[in-house]
Amino acid sequence: MTRQGSPPSGPGDRPGGPLDGAATARATVDERGVLTSWSEGAERLLGYAESETVGRGAGMLLADGLPEEGLPAGLLPDGGAPRWNGTVTLRHRDGRPLDVRVLAHRQDPTDRSPGGWLLVSAVSGTEAVAEDVELSRWAFDQCPCAVAVYDTRLRLRRVNEAMSGVIGLPEDEVRGLRLSEIGGKPQSGELEDQMREVLTTGTAIDARTYMRTGGEAEEHSWSARLAPLCDEEGRVRGVCLAAHDVTEEVLARQRLLLLNSASVRIGTTLDVNRTAWELADVCVPHLADFVSVDLLEHLDTGAEPPPGPVTGPVPLRRVAHRSRTDKGPSAPWVKVGDVQVYPDFTPLAASLASGRPVLNVMTDPTMRRWAGQIPERAAYAREHGFHWVMAVPVLARGTTLGVVVFSRFVGAAPFAPDDVLLAEEITARAAVCIDNARRFTREQNTSLALQRSLLPHHLPRANAVEIASRYLPASPHPGVGGDWFDVIPLSGARVALVVGDVVGHGIQASATMGRLRTAVRTLADVDLPPDELLTHLDDLVIRLSDDAGAEQTSGEVGATCLYAVYDPISRRCTLAGAGHPPPVVVTPDGLAYPVELPVGPPLGVGGLPFESVDFELPEGTVLALYTDGLMGSGDRDADEGRRLLAEILARPAVSLEAACGTVLSALLPDRGAPDDVALLLARTKVLDTAHVATWDVPADPAEVAKTRGYVTKQLRDWRLEDATFATELITSELVTNAIRHAAPPIQLRLIHDLSLICEVSDSSTTVPHLRRARAFDEGGRGLLLVAQLTQRWGSRHNPTGKTIWAEQILHQENGEV
Known part of the structure; x- marks a missing residue:
């Protein structure tokens, strides 16, 4: 009878059983070769009591009678290896030699142990016990790995419980059938061909396949080991098929590859719309059957997005969408460029308000309410088979940019938690690219506006x-x-x-x-x-x-x-x-x-x-x-x-x-x-002599009046009588200044272009300038008068001196300047 709460005793719990502590010989040896512990199993194996061994050199145990001091040569590994195994001839207490298989482990020093070596060996040997047959049968039937055994005709002989669950049928109903007859799919035939190769070559094969398990709609990914079963003479007598469901590992690898693809393919340009299309292209069909990207409407105006979540009815502009079907992108309910207002209870608005993904099934009350408000959208969703919907907000640098909606059609698996995390990660990466593109576009427009303002x-x-x-x-x-x-x-x-x-x-x-x-x-x-x-x-x-x-x-x-x-x-x-x-x-x-x-x-x-x-x-x-x-x-x-x-x-x-x-x-x-x-x-172009008149002016004040006469006649010839009065005053002032303050030769030139230009050149390099004349000054008002009568005036130097010029605007008959 066992104590309450303790496990039932079994054959291995009895003294002398295969799992009994006394069935294993254990001893420890320090770095000096001195025995530091001795187990009951060691006493059963060699006959020495613990008091006879602990503290003595391990050499006493060897049959060749080596000294007790130091580590026995050949007993422990060389070169600092952490483990050694081999056969050692030891001496029993009664004097007979024993060949013992020893496994030695190096042990590092700790607070409780100085370190050294742990030596172990099995005492009971390898003789079969009665329960081995039961253990083998239990191991086959209850093994978590799906196992099936086929004979040389590739007919099924045995399956364990795990394989029976994979097939979806009990062993009695499939025994004697071939794999292609059990599976009924091309993949089953391919595995059967590989099993035939194992029978022929006697070499195991690792295979990968995609098959549906019994009663499930989705295919699973399987890793199968096809190994030959041989008799004592090495003849192949059958094939063992061991299968592992690696669907989660494959999905994880696919998600990692999709995430890597998103890193490479999203954000190749600094264009908001192009980045949104790249996001949709990456996720279809690997993550969703239909993906739409909608951004806040005011982002088109260059305004800054609001910090944090966005609440209330939200106007969103569709910038991209992609479907795995041919008809999806051609006729979506919301066209690219359209603006739709989404009520606060919809998945899009709810995800923007919470800043978290929102999952819905089309049969949810929220989706029914939304469909009731827009029957056309509901009809479109039914026509294209929308079933699972996940809205993920587009967030970057603490600001909300929009929302991405991932949809799966009827028959597809629901979004798993890992799918949600993957959608969040891809959207987050795309959000940074979209925000970079938005900032670049805004700064570029500002810069281009600045540049245009600086160019003529x-x-x-x-x-x-x-x-x-x-x-x-x-x-x-x-x-x-x-x-x-x-x-x-x-x-x-x-x-x-x-x-x-x-x-x-x-x-x-x-x-x-x-x-x-x-x-x-x-x-x-x-x-x-x-x-x-x-x-x-x-x-x-x-x-x-x-x-x-x-x-x-x-x-x-x-x-x-x-x-x-x-x-x-x-x-x-x-x-x-x-x-x-x-x-x-x-x-x-x-x-x-x-x-x-x-x-x-x-x-x-x-x-x-x-x-x-x-x-x-x-x-x-x-x-x-x-x-x-x-x-x-x-x-x-x-x-x-x-x-x-x-x-x-x-x-x-x-x-x-x-x-x-x-x-x-x-x-x-x-x-x-x-x-x-x-x-x-x-x-x-060229201004010919008909548009230019030149006179040399002697350095005599009496010549000023004659010069005014030349100018009056020339203006009459050019039909510029309206400019006579102002030009005479300008000419008088410039010529008089040259005669009084400059050096000859002095030259006067009139140029009839779009304006009327009066130039006076002399050999002096001194440039006149405007000054404010006092009330009783007799001079100083000439250049001020010239400035009042002309649009602009100035001076320029030339190789022989300087030129003072004044320009008047000519008023044409049509009123244009």
Whole structure:
């Protein structure tokens, strides 16, 4: 009789039984080879009592009579191995030798033990006991692994309880059948072929298959071991099939692969819509049969998403959806781009409010209520077989962006907890990509707006040149660059043509471009020669670079620039470059060539001079200025690009605007330029003698009256009688100042262009300036009067002195200025 609560005793619990403690000989030996413990089983094996062994050397146990001191040679492993096993001849207490199988384990020192070796050996031997047959039968029947035994004809002979459950039939009903007859599926036939191979070769085979278990609708993944059953002579007598259900392991591996695929395929671009489509594509059909991505409506306006959960009826815009069926994507209830308002009880709104996934079945009361409000949506769901629905919020950096809905059709397995975790993880990764794309788009729009505000909105009218221009941002991902161009009217009917390129991209490059463009306009207004203007601009870039370094912003400031001045009266063009590609000139007769321009350093280098070139341009010559983005094709160098540009411009064109379009289409790839492109085309005009009148003025105050008479007559010839009074006053003041304060020779020139320009040149380098005359001063009011009568006035230096000029706006008969 057993005590209450204790397990029933069995054969192994009896003294001398196979599991009895006395049936195992155990002894421990320290590092010195001294026995430190001795078990009852050891006493049964060798006859020594514990008192006769503990404290003595282990050598006393060896049959060859080695000394007791030290570790016995050959008994324990060499080289510090943690385990050793082998046969050792020991001496029984009665003197007879015994061959004993010994297993030795190294033991590390602890607080309770100094360490050493544990020696164990079985005392009872390997003789069979009566219960072995029962144990074998119980092991086969109750083994958790599904096992089946087939004979040489591949007929089933035995199955255990686990395999019977897999088949879904008791052993009596399937005994004698082949595997293909039991399974009835192609997979069963494939396994049977592999079993036949095992019978033929006698070699075990590991197989993988997908099969339904008895009474279940979903297929399971199985790992099967097909092993031959051989008799004592090695002849194959049958095949043992042992199967393990590895469905969970396979699903876990598939989820891991899907998560890895999501990391690679989602977020390949900085485009919100494209990222949403990538999310849907990744999850169908591996995670869901239908996936839709809806984002908050106000994200389209560039507004910041709200922090935390979103409550109340939520307006969402559909940005992407994907279905595993052909008809799903073609006719969804909500079209891409549509905005729908979702009540607070719907799965989408509930997930946004809670910030957690929400699972529903179409038969839930919530889904029935929703279907009752929108019968068309319910009809669509029934038609396409929607059954399981999971809504997962799109959250990134503490803000709510939208919701992803994962749906499975009728017949599919419900979403498992691991599926929910996987959907959350994929959505979270996509949310970061969507938020990055949203932030990039917002900043890009802001930057592009800044850049557009810094570029010229329209080019000024000028009789000196006919202008056409193009500006293209980098593609396929437009960004903010530092390319710019400008056309600046100068005194004397001249015009300045400018094109430049700031190193780098982004808001910093665009802001630098704006500062340089403003600086060029300011320096041009001073009428500096091109080489001097670039020198001042170089100093400015150096200061900007120093400021950037002090503020620890990224990168250095650098730029290239080309500055050209064209005079329509002399037909001379003067230009200088700072590390910029040279312009291309196309003469009226079709000859096209790049200008041989001295190579100047880029802006920001400092310490190196800039040189200008001066040449004459016939009327109708086209001057092409551009940035290096126009030459930026990866399979073409800059020289080849300039040659191609010259060839295109040499061809006849309807207009300069048409020529711009032809150049861009020929030089830029179809996918767009990898860098920003600025192109400025200018066709030169000439102001002939009919629009220019020049007089040499003697340095005599009496000549002022005669000069006014010349001017009056010339204005009458030009039919500008309305401008006579103001022009006479301006001429008198400028000529009088030159006679009084400057040195001869003195020259007066009138230019009739879009405006009327009066110029007085002398050999002095002293520049007059406005000053406020006191009440009793007799002079000092002349330039103030000139400033009041003209739109603008100024001075410029030339090789022989200076020129003072004043410009008046001419009012045409149609009222235009």
